[in-house]
Amino acid sequence: MSNQILPSQFLDLQKFVDEWALDNEAARYQKLHSITLPQLKVFYEAMLSRIEIILPYLDQYTISTLPSDAKVLYNLTMTFAETAHPVDLNWTDVDFPDAYAWDQFEFRTVSVTG
Amino acid sequence: MTNECITIFKGDTSRLRNTIPMTERLAPEFFDEEVKKIFSKSWLIIGTSKELVEKGSYIVTDVPPLKASLIIVRGEDEKIRVFRNICRHRGDKLVHGKEGCSKFFQCQFHAWTFSNTGNLIGVTDATQFKDMKKDELGLIEIHSEVWEDIVFVNFEEHPAQTLKEWLGDIYGQYKGFSDNRVKVADHRVVVNTNWNLAVNAFCEGYHNIFIHKNTVPDYQGSPSNPNRHRPYLEVGKHFGRYSAHGNPNHKPTPAEGIFYKYSRPMFPSFVQFEMDKLPIGVNPSRFKQWAFDIVHLFPNIVIGPQANTNSIMLFWPISHNKTDIRVMRFSYKTDKPSDRIAQAHSLVRNREVLREDLATMETQYESIASGGLPYMFLSEQEQLIQNHYRAADDMLNEET
Numbered sequence: 466m467s468n469q470i471l472p473s474q475f476l477d478l479q480k481f482v483d484e485w486a487l488d489n490e491a492a493r494y495q496k497l498h499s500i501t502l503p504q505l506k507v508f509y510e511a512m513l514s515r516i517e518i519i520l521p522y523l524d525q526y527t528i529s530t531l532p533s534d535a536k537v538l539y540n541l542t543m544t545f546a547e548t549a550h551p552v553d554l555n556w557t558d559v560d561f562p563d564a565y566a567w568d569q570f571e572f573r574t575v576s577v578t579g
Numbered sequence: 580m581t582n583e584c585i586t587i588f589k590g591d592t593s594r595l596r597n598t599i600p601m602t603e604r605l606a607p608e609f610f611d612e613e614v615k616k617i618f619s620k621s622w623l624i625i626g627t628s629k630e631l632v633e634k635g636s637y638i639v640t641d642v643p644p645l646k647a648s649l650i651i652v653r654g655e656d657e658k659i660r661v662f663r664n665i666c667r668h669r670g671d672k673l674v675h676g677k678e679g680c681s682k683f684f685q686c687q688f689h690a691w692t693f694s695n696t697g698n699l700i701g702v703t704d705a706t707q708f709k710d711m712k713k714d715e716l717g718l719i720e721i722h723s724e725v726w727e728d729i730v731f732v733n734f735e736e737h738p739a740q741t742l743k744e745w746l747g748d749i750y751g752q753y754k755g756f757s758d759n760r761v762k763v764a765d766h767r768v769v770v771n772t773n774w775n776l777a778v779n780a781f782c783e784g785y786h787n788i789f790i791h792k793n794t795v796p797d798y799q800g801s802p803s804n805p806n807r808h809r810p811y812l813e814v815g816k817h818f819g820r821y822s823a824h825g826n827p828n829h830k831p832t833p834a835e836g837i838f839y840k841y842s843r844p845m846f847p848s849f850v851q852f853e854m855d856k857l858p859i860g861v862n863p864s865r866f867k868q869w870a871f872d873i874v875h876l877f878p879n880i881v882i883g884p885q886a887n888t889n890s891i892m893l894f895w896p897i898s899h900n901k902t903d904i905r906v907m908r909f910s911y912k913t914d915k916p917s918d919r920i921a922q923a924h925s926l927v928r929n930r931e932v933l934r935e936d937l938a939t940m941e942t943q944y945e946s947i948a949s950g951g952l953p954y955m956f957l958s959e960q961e962q963l964i965q966n967h968y969r970a971a972d973d974m975l976n977e978e979t
Contacts, residue, residue, distance in 0.1 A: 490764065490923070513833060520841040523916035531916070539916055546838060546924040550931060553832035554793065561793035565768075565937035570930075573765035574678065576629065577919065 469537040472522070478515065478541065481508055486540040491572040493547040498567045502551065502559055509552040512545040584804035584824060586960070587864050589813035595965040598954040601947045605773045610899035617878050617974050618644040621817075622724075622731045622738075622745045624880050624893060626651050627907070628659055629728050629762060635695045636680040639664055642732075643895040643903050649721065650674055651730055654696035655682065659725055661732050662697055662718035673718075684718075693718050726750070728757050729891065746876070747815055752860025756884050757909055763888075764908040764926045770937055772944040774879060774896035775967070777904060780936045781873060781881045781892060782963035784809055784823055790939060794931045797829050798847035799870060811864040812962055817877040817970055819963035822862050825849025825870030835924060842921035845887050845910070846871070846929055852886060875963050877970040887911055888925065900944065906933060 469482050485508055487493045497505070512519075519542055523535060531539055551559050560567060603609055625640050637652035648664035650673070666673045666686035673684050673693070683700065685692045692701030697718040702708065722733045724742040731742050743750045770777060780786075787799055788807050800807035801824065809821040831839065831848050844850045849870040854862060861884045862869045871885035883890040888910045895903040908929065910922045946952060957965055 490927075509834075513837075516834070516837050517841075520837070520917045520920070523920075524841070526916065527914040528916055528919060529914055539920075542916075542920055543923050545834070546920045547927045549834035549924065550794070550832070550928060553834050554796075556793070561931075561935075563935075563938050564793075564931075565770075565934040565941075567934070569768050569770075571767040573767060574630075575763055575765050576761040577763055 470534055471537050471541070472534045474522075475515070475519070475538055478511060478538075481511065482537060482541060485544045486537050487544050488540050489572070490547065490575075493544045494567070494570070494572075496544065497548045497551070497559055500559060502557070505548060505559055506552055508545070509549060512542070513549075516542070516545070583806065584808040584810055586808050587811045588959070588962070589811070589863075590815050590819075592814060592962070594969055595814070595962060596968070597957045597959075597965060599957065599965070599968050600954040601775075601952060602950050604775060605899060605944070605948050607899045610773075610896065612975060613878075613896070613971070614644045616977065617971060618642075618896075619734050620739065620974065621878050622733050622740075622742050622876075623878075624729055624876070624891065625649060625661065625732050626730045627728050627762070627891070628653070628725050628730055629757075629760075629909070630678070631659060633680050635682050636678075637674070637695070638678045639674050639676065642734075643897045645734060647734070648672060649732070650684070650718075651723075652695050655694070656696060658696070659723065659730060660697060661721045661723040661730065663721065665719060666691055667693075667699060667716045667718065727753050727755070745817055747817065749815065749818055749820075749860050749874075752858055752863075753884070754858050756858050756861050757889055759912050760889065760909040761912050762907055763910045763922050764906070764930070766906045766930065766933075768904050768937065769897065770902050770904055770940055771900060772902050772940040773900060773948075774894050774902045775971070776943055776947070777894045777902045777940050778875065778879055778881065779964045779967060780940055782819065782875050782967060783958075783961040784821065784873075785958060785960045786939075790935050791932055794928065794935055795847040797826050798849070799824055799826055801826050801828060801868065809960060810866040810869075811862075812960070813863065814962055814966040816973075818875060819877075819966040820860075820863070820872055820874040821963060822864060822866050822872050823870040824866070825868050827851075827868050835928070838917070838921040838924045841917040842915070843887050843911075843918070845921060845925035846885065847925075849886070873963070875967065877967060888922070890929070900948070902940075904937075906930075 631653040641648050650662045650664045653659050664673050668691045671688040683692050690703045694700050699713045699716045724731050804824050811822040874882040879894040881892040891907045893905045908926050
């Protein structure tokens with residue numbers, strides 16, 4: 466993953482790429498459940514502050530024609546979309562009390578990638 | 580005048596009971612009866628034709644209560660068929676993978692070969708078989724019908740009813756409801772509970788105000804519907820359905836609000852829209868602040884039509900106390916990055932809601948299985964559950 470580079474105007478987010486630019490739901494879910502809430506908040510705050518610049522930037526392209534640097538940004542944003550809820554909902558942890566065991570989920574094939 | 584949403588109740592409610600003794604229903608012997616009299620005779624969903632676009636594309640799936648492995652395949656003639664995943668020679672499993680695309684299936688045991696339309700087309704060392712009639716040795720086909728991209732099967736040799744007869748009036752009410760949508764999520768989880776309790780958890784909306792407070796605290800109801808009554812609720816012979824009230828005052832969370840601003844709002848945000856083009860079975864009462872519908876197809880299926888997305892949940896009993904739950908979510912086809920990002924956010928919110936439901940199913944099973952509860956006592960808002968047990972008892976009481 467270390468050779469993944471973001472588009473130049475998003476290099477402030479480059480420090481998150483190795484850990485957070487993940488290309489499937491299972492990996493993002495695993496990531497969420499392997500970190501602490503303070504760690505998640507650092508990523509969340511950084512992404513939230515830039516998201517309204519990121520989305521129009523990505524939408525210059527279609528998913529199937531994303532250049533490689535924009536693809537990295539897309540994966541980073543997909544991870545944000547799938548890990549934002551604990552902070553968004555003011556949880557006190559990355560999971561909520563009495564949640565069904567997160568590691569029991571099996572992720573199967575879907576028709577779309579990413 | 581009370582400050583309440585009045586539910587429109589539809590359908591034949593005769594013989595519905597609001598008290599359901601449950602202990603006996605959770606016993607292993609009872610489950611054996613359910614397999615024999617319900618699962619062996621009902622129309623069951625095993626997958627969707629969306630995953631079978633090309634000729635020869637196939638999926639292998641299993642039907643746990645009947646211990647069956649099935650191949651769903653689009654043949655060279657474009658027709659979708661369902662076969663038992665069994666080689667006709669000595670019964671080994673024919674396909675060992677999960678999916679693929681091929682003109683033929685070849686058994687790895689002795690290399691018998693079958694076409695993707697089920698015919699036996701190749702036998703190794705064939706001269707050593709006496710009186711072989713290849714046309715009698717094709718793959719064993721299970722009755723199947725495709726309804727709105729959804730593949731149903733019926734394991735009876737001669738099904739008592741066609742799928743159309745089984746579904747009744749609703750058969751023609753969902754035309755195109757899932758057209759142009761692709762599968763965006765497919766989750767499976769095996770839960771320590773009885774399948775009836777698992778499917779019941781999705782057959783009422785009474786719980787959502789309490790159980791879903793962590794994940795979607797304000798997605799349903801409104802000041803005019805503080806108890807989040809169902810605006811519409813209907814029961815039929817093999818189905819029950821209701822509509823849910825989307826809260827017009829829902830406050831999107833910070834990220835949710837931005838994702839949907841650049842794409843289309845989805846769960847848990849519900850916006851009003853022109854409903855003329857919805858099939859008549861979707862939001863049947865055309866409730867303005869519509870969130871989604873829940874359609875329970877007896878015995879073990881829950882379909883969730885919604886604007887911009889829909890889901891299929893299958894609750895497969897493995898045994899009396901283990902249920903294989905499979906949740907497939909679909910959303911509109913798109914190649915726009917912000918659309919996929921919004922869809923991903925929505926399906927994760929849904930996944931977390933599901934994790935709240937799952938926790939309850941296991942504790943409820945343990946309590947009832949202890950024998951400590953004389954009966955469940957059900958509200959009118961829980962009529963789909965009452966209907967589930969009416970349908971179950973109708974089949975269980977049928978003479979065989």
